[in-house]
Amino acid sequence: MTFNGNWKIDRNDNYEKFMEKMGINVVKRKLAAHDNLKITIQQDGNKFAVKETSNFRNLEIDFTLGVTFEYSLADGTELSGSWNIEGDMMKGIFNRKDNGKQLTTTRIVQGDELIQSYNYEGVDAKRIFKRD
Numbered sequence: 001m002t003f004n005g006n007w008k009i010d011r012n013d014n015y016e017k018f019m020e021k022m023g024i025n026v027v028k029r030k031l032a033a034h035d036n037l038k039i040t041i042q043q044d045g046n047k048f049a050v051k052e053t054s055n056f057r058n059l060e061i062d063f064t065l066g067v068t069f070e071y072s073l074a075d076g077t078e079l080s081g082s083w084n085i086e087g088d089m090m091k092g093i094f095n096r097k098d099n100g101k102q103l104t105t106t107r108i109v110q111g112d113e114l115i116q117s118y119n120y121e122g123v124d125a126k127r128i129f130k131r132d
Helices: 015-021 026-032
Strands: 005-013 038-044 047-053 058-064 069-072 078-086 089-096 102-110 113-120 123-131
Touching (some): 015 123
Antiparallel strands (some): 005 038, 005 123, 038 047
């Protein structure tokens, strides 16, 4: 249950370029870079409950590892995909519903940080969270 806990955004790495590649407009990119995102993760076996709270929205997601589910990003982009565990990392493979392109997301805990990494069309980005 390594991922369990409350996490608060601390910093971003290449996040603006990632959002630009995703097609998110400049106003939304500027706002998202300062969204004050907090994530609460609770794992029970293969089931996860994730709560996201930010300046723009509150969202609760329940999913089971390996089971496909639907998800909408804060900008409204709709995705379909699933999370799995690979070693000490969570890995999500999602396909955009609008263009079929793949978004890969990973989460790994290192010390008191949750590092959430993204890859879309060759652009990598990270959001680093601290335990809250």
